[in-house]
Amino acid sequence: MKKYDLIVIGGGAGGLTAAAGGANFGAKVALIDKASFGGDCLWTGCVPTKSLIQSAKIVQTAKKASHLFDLEVRGVPNFKAARDRLNESIATIQKHDDDQRFIDMGIDVYHGSATFKNENEIKINGETTIKGKRIVIATGSRPMIPPIDGIKETGYLTNETALQLDKQPESLLVVGGGPIGLEFAQSFTRFGTKVTVVEMGATILGKEDSDLVPYVIDSLKSEGVQFITGAKVVKTALTSAVKEVTIEQNDQQFVLKFDEILLASGRVPNSDKLELENTDIKTNRGYITVNKKLQTSVPHIYAIGDVNGYYPFTHKAGYEGKLVVSNAVFGLKRNADYTNLPWVTYTDPELFHLGLTEEEARKSGKKIKVYKTPLDDVDRFVSDHETKGLIKIIADEKGVILGAHAVGPGAGDFMQEVVFAKQFGHKIGSISNVIHPYPTHVGGVQRTADLYWREKLASSSIMNVLKNYVKWFR
Structure with a gap:
């Protein structure tokens, strides 16, 4: 029986990050997945859906151009062409996650169904058994089929x-x-x-x-x-x-x-085929219960990604994959912190979310300030004729960012500066002091941050002193 420092079950974003990280730091790693690596995100989630969204946007742009510029657009969009485009995207990105890449890292790759024989031994396809000092479950989730009659x-x-x-x-x-x-x-x-x-x-x-x-x-x-x-x-x-x-x-x-x-x-978690009954791992509605260090009720077994029930996002799984390397391989006791986890709904316009909503912030009992900029106040959006949208930043009395939200074209991109500011403790006023190129969409973020100083100065007694100084200086 082969023995490993780390066994990773699941080859999605979290599992691949954990396996690669463990191998890079010298751990002997086994990586198991029943199919090709990449997980739901690559094969049926983030990658193909964003390709489909982009194809649909091209179609919509063509329709819009025909109205704006007297162009003639004929025919029915070919959905199969969109399907072929998304499959091309999958094939290109999958090369980064093929078996050989991980084999070259020194990882032993297994393809098949993994089940727990006990809390240290994993059976693959009911035949091969391997043993791990630490085990990471990263088996993801699948679409939920609601109980609809018929x-x-x-x-x-x-x-x-x-x-x-x-x-x-x-x-x-x-x-x-x-x-x-x-x-x-x-x-x-x-x-x-x-x-x-x-x-x-x-x-x-x-x-x-x-x-x-x-x-x-x-x-x-x-x-x-x-x-x-x-x-x-x-x-x-x-x-x-x-x-x-x-x-x-x-x-x-x-x-x-x-x-x-x-x-x-x-979605429902992919934990039902792991034979967890052969362990003392606890679950809740199929989701594997973990503590802040991502440990299950069996301390040497960890669960990351969709299967633990915290936020079903690929970037969250990747974050947990890095964290679990610290804890499982190095024995550190770092806690997962989702305070600064952003997400985006990729409709058109895009919807960006970071931290508390205004409703949540008000319920928290904190004294808050809310700063809003409609996109029709931002020159770049005006020049693009894309003015339907809003930028909103929520801060406490001292300017500490509690939440940030935006809706508009490319909101998931132009709001990233706020993610950085919030994560590293920069107050909203700091964004105002950054020099931004003109005209850009992120100028809307600066304009929103400018409101903080405008309000602060307008309500401050120092303003009267400054006005008197200006009169004297002139």
């Missing part, structure tokens, strides 16, 4: 299968108004599909700042997406190749017909 018989799409369609459906029901559902809804709409989104909550994107969500809703509605909120799908049936969907809203039921149904109402 859904299996009717058939459905998920983010995994929707990406490999040869042709876009004429009509599509998206079940779930979160980031995944909305990104697909807008993309398919731009390719000509008639899309309806059903969301159980009172509004879509319920975890986002309420000032910004309306911009996303208005944009999607203007492109033809229809929303049914405060509602749920209770039943589906297949009739003459059309899918009849029974929707319940306000205690009333009605039936709509669609060509396809896309389920985007959540």
Whole structure:
């Protein structure tokens, strides 16, 4: 039986980071995945969906150009071409995660299903057994299939299968108004599909700042997406190749017909096939319970990424992969800290989120200041004729950044300066003092930070002293 300092189960962002980090520091590492490395992000998540979003944006830009500049655009967008483009993206990026790269690092690579024989031994495909001093579980998650009557018989799409369609459906029901559902809804709409989104909550994107969500809703509605909120799908049936969907809203039921149904109402952790019953590892609804050091209830076993239930983002898994190397390989006791974890919803306009929303900040009991800049006050957005959006920074009385949010074209990029400032303790006023090129989109961030000094000086007694000094100096 082969013995290792570190066994990593799962070849996604977190697992690959942990395995590579351990090997780089001299640990003997085994890396196990049932398929090719890269995880959900590469094969069915971040990479292909962003490629699809970009293809849909090109189509939308062509339509927009035809109206603005008297161009003639004919024909129907070829969805298969978009599928081929995203597959090209996957193939290119996958080269960075192929087996040989990790073999060259000295890592032993195994492909197959991993199960726990006991708390130190892992079986691969029920045959090979290896032993690890430390073990990292990084098995990710998969789409949740809600308990809708008839859904299996009717058939459905998920983010995994929707990406490999040869042709876009004429009509599509998206079940779930979160980031995944909305990104697909807008993309398919731009390719000509008639899309309806059903969301159980009172509004879509319920975890986002309420000032910004309306911009996303208005944009999607203007492109033809229809929303049914405060509602749920209770039943589906297949009739003459059309899918009849029974929707319940306000205690009333009605039936709509669609060509396809896309389920985007959540994720479930991939922990059910690990045979955790052979260990003392505790779970909650399938998510592996971990402490702040990412240890499970069995101290030498760690869980990172989607499988531990904290924030289902690739960049969060990568962060945890680095942290677990410190703790599992070096024996340090570093805590995971998600205070400065940003995320982006890649609709058009993009929606950026960092830290507390205004609602959360007010509930915290802290005295806060809120600084807002609409994009029509930012020269670069004006010159681009892309003025629908908002930048919002929330700070305490001393200017410490508590949260930052933005909605607009490229918000996920132009707000990165605020991520740096918040993480390293720079106050909002520091951003104002940075020299930014003109005109750029990030100028909107500086303009928002300028509001801090404007307010501070206007409300300060020192202003009267300065005014008197200026009068004397003149």
